[in-house]
Amino acid sequence: MGKECIRVGLVGAGTIxxxxxxxxKRNGDLIxxxxxxxxxxxxxxDQDHKRLQAxxxxxxMLSTDAAEVLDDPEIDIVIELIGGIEPARSFIAxxxxxxxxxVTANKDMMARxxxxxxxxxxxxxxxxxYEASVGGGIPLIRPLKHSLVADRVSRVLGIVNGTTNYIFTRMAQDDLxxxxxxxxxxxxxFAEADPTNDIEGLDAAYKLVIMANLAFGKKADFDQxxxxGIKGVTYEDIAYAREIGYTIKLLAIGEDLPEGLALRIHPALVPMEHPLASVLNELNAVFxxxxxxxxxxxxxxxxxxxxTAAAILSDVVEAARCIRFNVSNGVVEGELQDTGFVPIGAVECRFYLRFLVEDRAGVFASLANAFADEGVSLDMVIQKRRVGNLAEVVLVTHEVREEAFHRALxxxxxITAIKPNPSIIRLLG
Amino acid sequence: MGKECIRVGLVGAGTIxxxxxxxxKRNGDLIxxxxxxxxxxxxxxDQDHKRLQAxxxxxxMLSTDAAEVLDDPEIDIVIELIGGIEPARSFIAxxxxxxxxxVTANKDMMARxxxxxxxxxxxxxxxxxYEASVGGGIPLIRPLKHSLVADRVSRVLGIVNGTTNYIFTRMAQDDLxxxxxxxxxxxxxFAEADPTNDIEGLDAAYKLVIMANLAFGKKADFDQxxxxGIKGVTYEDIAYAREIGYTIKLLAIGEDLPEGLALRIHPALVPMEHPLASVLNELNAVFxxxxxxxxxxxxxxxxxxxxTAAAILSDVVEAARCIRFNVSNGVVEGELQDTGFVPIGAVECRFYLRFLVEDRAGVFASLANAFADEGVSLDMVIQKRRVGNLAEVVLVTHEVREEAFHRALxxxxxITAIKPNPSIIRLLG
Incomplete structure (x- = not known):
């Protein structure tokens, strides 16, 4: 039997x-x-005394020197909430x-x-x-670690960025x-002043790496x-997607394929009847x-x-239980297998494509031939509204290897009749 | 440190x-x-040797005598999968x-x-x-126990019966x-030969009791x-519900109210945009x-x-970890508080009501007066199709105490112009 009273130190007194x-303060007695x-x-x-006072x-109990927590022999558990790579990484070490x-909520650092x-x-x-590092308050790391111990995960699909999900929801519901x-x-x-990490998909990528490591037991590398990001998606795409029974979400997709892990972040058309389609506003979900x-x-x-605090305190209890009962490691997360990665070009996917085309004889034939030459078959061709002498065309392909699709593209x-910069969005298959 | 090799015995070799x-056999090495x-x-x-041979x-490893598992000093963990109250209860004791x-998947017995x-x-x-006792393969008991240790659950809403959810999905999608x-x-x-327990809501009630005990830390009693059940819901109700933006689900609802626990199983109109609305076919979800x-x-x-087997084996690993590390109880589920129960009459709810009425002057006025007398205000009144000289009327009330609604009803x-046996379904608020 270990200690009866477990002492916790917190480094980082920002919002979280x-x-x-x-x-x-509110639920300590309950816990x-x-x-x-x-x-x-x-x-x-926290370095900032004002934050401490707040x-x-x-x-x-307060100190502007992290070492007073990290080096205090009376402290059993350290909660790291300063974020970013350094000095968080050194503090944890x-x-x-x-x-x-x-206990940490630091996704960048856990991913890297x-x-x-x-x-x-x-x-x-x-x-x-690190329950709070992915999906905030959603129990996710613990179920992946414990509940799926007898199962083999083949694919993880996550709406793990609230900012972009909020943006797509507003675009779809209010035509913004x-x-x-x-x-x-x-x-x-719901979005930071500098939303780059969210909009460009980096935040989702950090979370995907953490989930893929755990779900597959294999080494996921952020650089792979x-x-x-979501910049290429317009209101028109969302409206067309809806017409054909889809909604658009920024997805974090991890697949454990025979050739290695395939990891990607991109907007995707999600069928309306898929449970991820009903995840609205700033909410998250992992399928x-x-x-x-x-x-x-x-x-x-x-x-x-x-x-996020609820997730962090549940981790504190889990750590405290390890100390209390001398369980040492709790659940061991062993060495991950290194099975390599599948480049995006080798991934199979369906594509949605929207572009403007000059409305004249023979254009559709050249279009069809270009796709046929690369073995890309079309599931759906819709000619939409006219803008002057231009017609808007929406295509959906059958499943095709990315590199073949791009050769066809x-x-x-x-084709000169086809205007540049088409919208291209993958479909969730 | 406890034993390095944990031996498991299984009682009950039916489907699960x-x-x-x-x-x-498939994933033992992986585990x-x-x-x-x-x-x-x-x-x-298992009593049945044929099942054992299969x-x-x-x-x-096989025996037709449960005692050979229960009394074997070499066995560390017993999985009980015979179901029902006896002899399961005695075997577990x-x-x-x-x-x-x-480890058990026995919902009746865990509820009782x-x-x-x-x-x-x-x-x-x-x-x-008992992870597998509610929601089959959905990680639910473990998150309730561990992940929400710092949180206070106020309400649990479950679609926890696959049979009835499958039936409502088919009724809605195929007009059956x-x-x-x-x-x-x-x-x-997806339904048993004798579907009584599912159709009449007993199966959902067992699961609700188990969830309420854990989620609220309070004593939930099956008899309270x-x-x-779902028998009163017709295809017409599902169609009208859809028209006003709802779908119908059999819900298990547990609320931790100041006056006590309110526990109920009934069909309910669920707003289309609620995440529970997109839980289709035989799938389950707990909100x-x-x-x-x-x-x-x-x-x-x-x-x-x-x-279900994946949930059971994850429990086996948790039990094994307790034995391996001498953690004794793992997470203690302490004595539950007994805060009493709120009778259904005291619960507040919105109601959907559909009935046939003779289409003559003054009927609507008497109807409106009957509701007004009991302080029941109406949110929506729709006069629908005509059948001979009868009109079909659909009403939706504002939130009202059940007993007041029933007095008004x-x-x-x-009113003689109103035909007997209206359809009455609650709304999820």
Whole structure:
């Protein structure tokens, strides 16, 4: 039997850190009623003294020096909430070196350096818990680790970025342009002042790497993720998608294929009847396809101080349980297999394509030939509204290897009657 | 440190039992790769020797006598899959008395006797795991126990019966009558030959009791669940519901109210944009409303041998981990608070009401007065198709206490121009 009272230190008192303190104040007694030992928030560090003061805690618990948490022998668990790679990575390593369990919500760092830090934790007979790093308040890491231990996950499909999901929802429901939807998201706090990481898909890619590591037990590398953001999607695409029974979502897709892992972030047409289609506004969901369970979905708030704090405190309880019962590592996350990656060109997909074409005889024939030459067969051809002497054409292909599609596409865009810069969006198959 | 190799015995080799054996054969090595100790299926008992032979296991592992599993000192974990109250309850008690951890998928028994058996497990420093008892392959019990430890659940909304969800889906999509949809469900194996427990809501009620105990930490009593089955819902109701933006689902609803727990099973109109509305066919989902996370949903297969087996084997790993690391109880589920129950009459709800009325002057006025007298205000009044000299009327009330609604209803049905036996369905608010 280990210690009866587990002491927790927090590094980083920003929005999420304050959320953790607030939820601990409100529900700390509840938590301690639910477990047969005690967890106490003992110390909080942040460089910014104003942030510390805003926590409304006993001054003796506060410090502007992270080392006062990381090196305090009385602290058993360190919650890292400063975000970014450094100094977060060094802080976590220091906490582990000092024999402390770690809880973090840091997706960038877990995606980039999670495996090296988890290896250090294993070496020290400790562990790192990171439920809040993907899907905010959605229980996801724990189910992937524990509930699917007897199952084989073949594909992970995630709506893991609230900003872009909010933008697509507003574009679809209120016929807004991407720019207007983004401004609204920023006004309501669903998008940051600099939304680059969200809009360009980097945030989703970090989360995909973390999920793929766990779901497949294989090494997922951030640099091997094919990343496309949402900039190319217009209101018209969303309207056409709806007409043919689809909605558009930014998806994080991880597949465990015989040739390796295929990892990608891109907007995709999702069939209306798919459970991911009804994930609206800033909400997130992860859909999992597996051998035994076949299909599972986990849905909820992907961000926000309270949901994220609930996930962090559930990790604190799990870490505390390890300490209390001397379980050492809890669940070991072993070395990941390295099976390599499938380049995007080798992935098979259906494509939606929208472009303007001069409305004259023979154009459709050249178009059809260009696709046929590369073995790309068409599932749907719709000629839509006319703009002057131009017709708008929407095509949907059958499943095709990306590189074949792009060869066909370069032939198609070479036809002079076809105007440049078509909209191209993949379909979820 | 406890034992390095954990031996598992299985009692009950029906469909689910065979699923567990099959999944263990297929993924046993995978499981043992993922954990740092070994789990072995050592013995299987079933009264029916034919069932045992169908497992295709070494004859030495098989027995027609459950005691050979329950009393074997070499067995560490007993999986109970015989279902029903007795002898399952006695078998589980016997396994606990003999110092074994228990894994079960038995919803009836956990709903009726779960608390007494969990108390026995606590006394013996053991535990019972029952992930598969609600929602089949959906990770649900484990997230409720662990992930929401810092949160307060206020409401649980479940589509937890696959048979009735399949029936409503077919009625809505293919304009089938309830009887035809049920026959189809039986033909496809989504409904049993005797579907009473499903159709009448008992199966959902068992699952609700288990969820409510865990989600609220309060004593839920099967006999306090208000249960209405799906028999009263017609194809017409589904069509009218769709017209006003709703779909119909059989819901298991548990609420933690200041006056006590309100527990009920009934069909309900669910807004099309609610995530539960897109749970189709035989699939299940549980939607959770809580203080911190606000809304969460867990979606997946509610039944079937493979999904259920995956849940059972994940419980086996959790039990094995307790034994391996001497964690004794793992997570303690303590004594539940007894806060009493809210009778259905005191619950507030919106109602949908459909009836035939003689189409003559003054009828609408008497109708409106009957509702007004009881303080029931109407949100929507639609006069629909005519059948001879009868008009079909659909009403939707604002939120109203059930007993007030029923007082108004008895006045309404007392109006001679109104034909008896209206359709009455609650709305999810």
């Amino acid at each position: 850190g304050k959320g953790v303190v607030d939820l601990y 301690n009623d639910r477990i047969d030992f005690a967890v106490t928030l003992a110390k909080v560090a 926590l409304d805690l006993d001054e003796k 220091q906490a582990l070196e000092n024999g402390k369990y770690v 350096h999670g495996q090296e830090l988890l290896a250090l934790a294993r070496e020290k007979n400790l562990n790192i818990f 342009s991407l720019e207007d939807a983004l401004s609204e998201a920023q006004r309501l706090g 993720v094919h990343i496309e 999992i396809e597996s051998e035994a369970a076949k299909e599972l979905m986990f849905y909820g708030p992907g961000a926000g101080p309270m949901p 370069s032939k198609v865009t070479g | 039992g065979k699923g567990v054996v099959d999944l263990y 043992n790769d993922r954990i740092d100790f070994a789990v072995t299926l050592a013995k299987v008992a 497992l295709d296991l070494d004859e030495k 016997q396994a606990l008395e003999n110092g074994k951890y228990v 006797h779960g608390q007494e058996l969990l108390a026995l497990a606590r006394e013996k420093n053991l535990n019972i795991f 009558s309830l009887e035809d949809a049920l026959s189809e469900a039986q033909r496809l194996g 669940v208000h249960i209405e 959770i409303e809580s203080e911190a996370a606000k809304e969460l949903m867990f979606y997946g297969p509610g039944a079937g041998p493979m999904p 008895s006045k309404v049905t007392g």
